[in-house]
Every structure is written in C-alpha cells, then in structure tokens.
Amino acid sequence: MTVRTCMRAIILATGSVVAAMAAVIAGSAHAGSPEADILRGRAVFARWCASCHGPGQHTPGTMALHFKYQGTVPPMLEQRDNLTPDFLRVFIRNGVSVMPSFRKTEVSEADIDALAAYLKDSAAGAPKSP
Amino acid sequence: MLIPPGMTADQFRQALSRLRQVVGNDWVFNSEADLETYRDSYSPFWGEAQERKAAAAVAPANVDQVQAVIHIANEYRLPIYPISTGKNLGYGGSAPNLSGSVIVDLKRMNRILEVDATRGFALVEPGVSYFDLYNYMRERRIKLWIDCPEPGWGSVMGNALDRGVGYTGQAYRDHFGAHCGMEIVLPNGELMRTGMGALPGAKTWQDYRYGFGPYVDGLFSQGNYGIVTKMGIHLMPEPESMVAGVVEAKHYQDIEPLIAVLNRLETSGLCDGMPQVSSPVLGGLGDPPNPEITRVIGTPGGPRQEDLARIANGKPFWHLRVLSYGPREVVRAKWEHAKREFRKAIPDCRFVEEVAYNIPLTAEQEEALSPFRLELDRKVNFGIPNLGIFAMGARSPAFPNPSDGHLWFSAVVPRSGAGVMEAQNIFSKAIADMGIYIGFNAPIPLGYTPHLFLMIFPVFLSKTDPVKNQKGRELLMHLIELGAKHGYGEYRAAPALQDFIMDRYSFNNHALRKFCEQLKDAVDPNGILAAGRYGIWPKQIRKARSA
Numbered sequence: 083m084t085v086r087t088c089m090r091a092i093i094l095a096t097g098s099v100v101a102a103m104a105a106v107i108a109g110s111a112h113a114g115s116p117e118a119d120i121l122r123g124r125a126v127f128a129r130w131c132a133s134c135h136g137p138g139q140h141t142p143g144t145m146a147l148h149f150k151y152q153g154t155v156p157p158m159l160e161q162r163d164n165l166t167p168d169f170l171r172v173f174i175r176n177g178v179s180v181m182p183s184f185r186k187t188e189v190s191e192a193d194i195d196a197l198a199a200y201l202k203d204s205a206a207g208a209p210k211s212p
Numbered sequence: 213m214l215i216p217p218g219m220t221a222d223q224f225r226q227a228l229s230r231l232r233q234v235v236g237n238d239w240v241f242n243s244e245a246d247l248e249t250y251r252d253s254y255s256p257f258w259g260e261a262q263e264r265k266a267a268a269a270v271a272p273a274n275v276d277q278v279q280a281v282i283h284i285a286n287e288y289r290l291p292i293y294p295i296s297t298g299k300n301l302g303y304g305g306s307a308p309n310l311s312g313s314v315i316v317d318l319k320r321m322n323r324i325l326e327v328d329a330t331r332g333f334a335l336v337e338p339g340v341s342y343f344d345l346y347n348y349m350r351e352r353r354i355k356l357w358i359d360c361p362e363p364g365w366g367s368v369m370g371n372a373l374d375r376g377v378g379y380t381g382q383a384y385r386d387h388f389g390a391h392c393g394m395e396i397v398l399p400n401g402e403l404m405r406t407g408m409g410a411l412p413g414a415k416t417w418q419d420y421r422y423g424f425g426p427y428v429d430g431l432f433s434q435g436n437y438g439i440v441t442k443m444g445i446h447l448m449p450e451p452e453s454m455v456a457g458v459v460e461a462k463h464y465q466d467i468e469p470l471i472a473v474l475n476r477l478e479t480s481g482l483c484d485g486m487p488q489v490s491s492p493v494l495g496g497l498g499d500p501p502n503p504e505i506t507r508v509i510g511t512p513g514g515p516r517q518e519d520l521a522r523i524a525n526g527k528p529f530w531h532l533r534v535l536s537y538g539p540r541e542v543v544r545a546k547w548e549h550a551k552r553e554f555r556k557a558i559p560d561c562r563f564v565e566e567v568a569y570n571i572p573l574t575a576e577q578e579e580a581l582s583p584f585r586l587e588l589d590r591k592v593n594f595g596i597p598n599l600g601i602f603a604m605g606a607r608s609p610a611f612p613n614p615s616d617g618h619l620w621f622s623a624v625v626p627r628s629g630a631g632v633m634e635a636q637n638i639f640s641k642a643i644a645d646m647g648i649y650i651g652f653n654a655p656i657p658l659g660y661t662p663h664l665f666l667m668i669f670p671v672f673l674s675k676t677d678p679v680k681n682q683k684g685r686e687l688l689m690h691l692i693e694l695g696a697k698h699g700y701g702e703y704r705a706a707p708a709l710q711d712f713i714m715d716r717y718s719f720n721n722h723a724l725r726k727f728c729e730q731l732k733d734a735v736d737p738n739g740i741l742a743a744g745r746y747g748i749w750p751k752q753i754r755k756a757r758s759a
Contacts, residue, residue, distance in 0.1 A: 129343075133343075133364070133365075133598060133599040134599050134602060138579065139579070140579075140583040140598075140600045140603065141600075142583075142599065142600065142602040142603040142606040143602075143606070145603060145606060145607075145608060146606040146607035146608065146614065147607075149607045149608055149609065149612075150607055175245065175248060175249055176248055177253045179605075179606060179607065179614045179615070179616055180602050180605045180606050180614065180615065180616070180617055180618075181253075181602075182253030182254070182299070182301055182305065182617075183248060183249045183251070183253055184249065185241075185246075185249040185250065185269075185298065185306070185317065185319070186241065186246065186249070187239075187271045187317050187319035187320055187339075188297075188319060
C-alpha cells in the first residue's frame with residue numbers, strides 16, 4: 083500500500099487530517115521533519131483540495147485550470163512544482179473565481195506550508211514509503 | 213479598523229481582549245488579512261460600501277467558551293454572528309447581516325458525538341461537514357446515508373438550520389424536517405435543550421423530536437434566537453438498490469397530468485427519490501441562450517400552440533425522472549406501477565430510460581455519474597458528498613469567462629402542472645422584458661420534497677464589475693417583487709435580500725415579523741445575536757432603521 087493510499091484510508095477512516103498525520107508520524111516520519119510535512123500536506127490536500135483539484139473528469143478546479151492554461155501549465159496541482167506557500171496562501175485566503183476563501187479554522191498556516199511541501203514533492207514524482 | 217456599531221474603539225479593544233482570555237490569542241482574528249477570509253466570497257456587494265463585513269472573529273472550542281463569548285457580548289453590547297462551516301455560498305457565506313459584527317466561528321466544534329445505526333440518527337456539532345459525517349460512517353461501515361446539498365463541504369447542522377434541501381430519500385431531503393433535538397446557548401448565556409432533551413437523562417433525544425409543550429425548534433432555523441451547539445439528525449438506511457425511470461410527455465400541457473400522477477405517487481410512498489423534471493425543448497441550467505423560447509413561454513396570457521410547436525421542433529416537451537430506493541423487487545414493482553399510472557393519465561407518453569443500480573455503487577459507477585446535470589443521476593442522489601456542482605460557473609467551454617460566484621433567488625411555486633405553467637409564464641415574461649439571459653431559457657420546477665416546487669434562479673457575480681452586480685441585484689429585486697405579487701415567496705435568501713423579502717411577507721400588517729420581533733426583544737434584549745438575520749432586527753437597531 084502506498085503512503086498516498088494509506089493516508090487516504092486514514093482520512094476516510096477518521097475524517098481527520100490530524101489523526102492521519104499522527105498515525106503516519108508514529109509509524110515513520112518524525113514530527114517537524116520534511117517527511118512529516120509532506121505527509122501532513124498530503125492529508126490537507128486530500129481533505130480540502132482534492133474534490134476540486136484532484137484527478138478525474140468531474141473536478142471543477144482541474145477542469146478550470148485545464149481550460150485556462152490550454153496545456154502550457156499542468157492543470158493538476160499535484161503536478162505543479164512552483165506552488166510556494168505564499169503563492170498558495172493568496173488563493174487559499176482570498177479565493178478566486180468560484181473558489182471561496184478558507185479560514186484559519188479550516189486550513190491553518192502550518193497546513194498551507196505543509197501543502198506546499200507536499201505539492202512540490204508530488205510534482206517531483208518522488209515516491210515516499212511508510 | 214471596522215468598529216461594531218454602538219461601540220467605541222476602546223470598548224471594542226477591551227472586548228477583544230476579553231475574548232482572547234476565553235479562547236486564546238490564536239483564536240481571535242481581527243487583522244486585515246484574517247478578516248478577508250470572513251467576507252462572503254459570493255457577496256453581491258463585493259468591494260462596495262454595502263458589502264456586509266465582520267469587525268473580527270472568535271472561534272470557540274466548546275460550549276463553555278460559547279457561553280463565555282455570549283456573556284462578554286452582553287456586557288459590551290457586542291453584536292455577534294455565528295457561522296458553522298461558513299460555506300453557505302449563494303446565501304450569504306460567512307459574513308454577517310450587520311456590518312461590524314463579530315463572527316462566532318464554530319468550525320472548531322466539529323465532533324460527531326454519536327451515530328446510531330439501529331435507530332438511524334447522528335448527533336453533531338456545528339463544524340461537522342457532510343464530508344466529515346460521510347467519511348466517519350464509511351470508515352465504521354455504518355450503513356446509513358447522509359443527505360447532502362450539492363456542495364458537500366457545508367455543515368450538516370448549518371444547512372438544516374437554514375432549511376436547506378437534498379437529494380436522497382423523501383423523508384430526509386428536508387434537512388430541517390429531518391433534524392431531531394437541539395442544544396442551544398441562548399442570548400442570555402443559558403444552555404437549553406429542546407425536544408426530549410429537555411428531560412434530564414432522556415434516552416430519546418434523537419428519536420422523538422417534539423418533546424412536550426410548545427415546539428420551539430423552528431425559531432432556531434433561519435432565526436437569531438440562539439447559537440445551536442448540538443443537533444440530532446435522522447439518517448436514511450443504505451438501500452439495496454435504486455431504480456430511476458424516465459417518462460416522456462410530448463405536449464407542453466402534459467405537465468398537468470404528469471405532476472398530478474407524480475404527486476399521488478410521492479404522497480402515497482410509491483416513489484421516494486427526488487423527482488427530476490426536465491425539458492428537452494426548454495433546456496436547463498447552463499444551456500445555450502435561446503431568447504425565442506423565453507419569449508414564447510412568457511407570452512402574455514400563455515404560450516400559443518403554434519409557437520410551442522415551432523420551438524419544440526418535434527422534440528418532446530417534458531421528461532420526468534422518477535426514482536425509488538429499496539429492495540430490488542420492490543423498486544421495480546413501484547416503477548411498473550408508476551408506468552401504469554402515467555400511461556393512464558397520458559396515453560401517448562413514452563418510457564425512454566430505465567436504470568437500476570445495486571448499492572453500494574462501484575467506483576466506475578460513481579465516476580460515471582453526472583456532476584451537475586439535474587436531469588441525470590448524480591452522486592448526491594446516492595448520498596455521496598462532492599463539489600462537482602462548481603463545474604457550473606467555473607472556467608469551461610460553456611463558461612469561458614467564469615463568474616466570481618452567484619446568488620440564488622429561490623421561489624416556492626405551486627406543486628401542480630398549472631402552477632408550473634403559470635409561474636414559467638410570469639417569470640419568463642419578466643426575463644424576456646429585461647432582455648437578459650439568466651442561465652436558462654425558462655425556469656424548471658425542482659421537487660425537493662412532496663408538496664414543494666422551487667424555481668431557482670442564479671445571478672452570476674463579479675469581483676471586478678460592480679455594475680454587473682448591481683444589475684443582478686436589481687433583477688433579483690424585480691423577480692422577488694413580481695413573485696410576491698403573484699403569490700410566490702422565497703424559501704431562503706442571502707442577507708442582502710432578507711429584509712426586502714421579509715417585507716413581502718406582510719400579511720395583516722406584517723404580523724409574522726412583529727411576532728418574531730417581540731420574541732427577539734424578550735430573549736435578546738441587548739440585541740447581540742445575529743442582528744437582522746432573515747429580517748428580524750433587535751429593537752435598538754430596528755428603531756434606527758425605521759426612523
């Protein structure tokens with residue numbers, strides 16, 4: 083089972099990004115380590131972003147970026163290697179088009195940093211194992 | 213810095229300091245950057261002076277902290293406005309009715325307190341989203357369904373308290389109707405439980421909703437009489453299968469017998485899924501504009517037969533998708549019965565589609581479901597939360613210039629074919645006269661619950677074009693006024709429209725509003741809680757507004 087599948091299963095199991103993080107950290111990565119950040123970011127993406135920005139034919143965010151960039155930039159966020167925390171913060175805290183803003187009670191500042199780490203790692207295509 | 217009305221800057225700073233002592237520094241937000249996230253992302257007044265904005269936000273973690281926040285609000289006469297997940301987009305989002313209010317952000321209170329698979333209920337806190345409850349039950353293999361609106365990120369409690377609706381079984385689509393028991397922090401800080409919860413140690417709080425004596429729960433729906441901190445909700449057992457069948461009727465006037473049969477089937481328990489009316493001739497939401505259709509349907513006195521025949525161009529006027537959930541043999545028998553009834557009422561009708569699903573669906577079946585075409589089977593018909601609806605309005609070939617959100621006008625029209633035709637005629641004429649394309653060519657009725665048809669109109673908004681937003685607001689005001697003149701009222705609305713709509717509910721010199729205001733003055737004498745929600749203002753502000 084890949085880490086991605088494992089995390090998704092845990093999030094489905096608990097509905098909790100934090101629980102998912104805790105479980106995986108207990109298993110492998112140390113809290114605060116780059117690996118832990120990536121795993122946390124993966125959980126954040128699964129919970130808050132994937133419904134619109136994940137793969138699949140009915141994900142409105144991926145669809146919108148596909149039409150916006152017309153192949154010049156990958157439409158899937160998990161394939162983008164240039165999404166810094168500050169860049170993500172602009173869109174997460176302000177929204178864009180039909181995407182609303184997200185509050186700190188939903189996606190914390192640490193969540194955004196972790197999300198950036200995950201997306202960079204995902205774009206690099208480096209697999210992580212538990 | 214925005215200061216709450218009636219307070220000085222110093223008083224406000226003191227109040228914020230007291231709030232920080234309750235919830236901790238991390239959970240009081242009043243920086244400019246933080247307050248951006250508490251704007252209504254779909255505000256029809258974006259960037260204008262009338263945009264409703266918060267002065268700060270506080271995020272309590274538990275009931276004790278909610279009570280402490282309310283005590284501070286009373287002490288300082290601080291206006292507060294509770295939100296749950298704050299995703300009521302199209303109906304106000306996370307912004308207050310009264311600018312300068314302090315948002316009470318309940319997202320941190322996100323526990324699923326209980327799910328009982330045998331008795332079919334859940335007890336949740338305000339911050340629990342449909343995704344959360346769905347995932348919780350999936351992980352534990354609890355064979356219950358949620359019933360959710362189009363976006364799954366909304367609050368189970370919040371949506372019910374705004375009287376939102378969904379898409380699965382008949383008994384569950386009216387979300388407020390499906391709730392059972394509440395716990396509320398009242399404007400004086402007292403904790404109250406309703407229904408059987410008012411009996412200490414009650415074993416039936418989420419079984420029987422009415423309790424004893426006056427049934428007060430309704431006051432906390434679309435109301436401002438308390439902060440709900442727990443709510444029970446009844447949940448549908450996962451069915452064995454679902455059958456969807458489509459009956460096709462050729463003529464425009466066939467809508468009368470079509471709906472008459474549908475009503476009998478639904479109210480007899482013979483078709484419990486959400487019926488979907490659609491029209492191959494008139495089209496649906498997001499279809500290309502055809503002003504001729506709007507003009508024909510809006511013809512004064514009703515559309516003429518020759519015009520109807522011309523716009524039909526050989527296509528049938530109506531499709532009605534009829535859904536039933538349950539054991540395979542039962543749902544098939546229900547569909548066979550439905551076919552007999554439709555055939556008796558409309559001899560030349562046809563049955564053009566029939567699909568049966570075994571439940572749970574496979575991953576491939578889930579992926580194949582339509583994201584937003586209302587006339588097709590979608591994830592929400594199977595209790596699966598998702599955000600596919602945002603494909604409507606997001607950038608796409610159909611929307612090359614995407615909107616920055618939308619506002620809904622949701623009129624209740626009669627549950628009859630004659631009622632549908634009359635409402636279509638009235639609204640289509642208005643739209644034709646204004647020369648605009650509202651997103652569809654003629655409104656189609658949505659049968660969210662038995663006895664209910666809604667006609668829902670979107671107005672698409674912009675964050676950079678205030679003129680467009682103003683035109684959208686004027687259109688909605690015009691439709692609201694027109695609707696009221698013809699006996700169609702709204703079931704739900706954004707704060708920007710709530711006063712205007714409540715003004716229209718004016719029977720006997722606004723007796724309903726006056727009654728609600730008397731209650732408001734009694735339970736919230738300092739006028740601190742959600743001032744103005746659905747047109748009910750506390751006495752201090754009400755007098756100033758009417759002066």
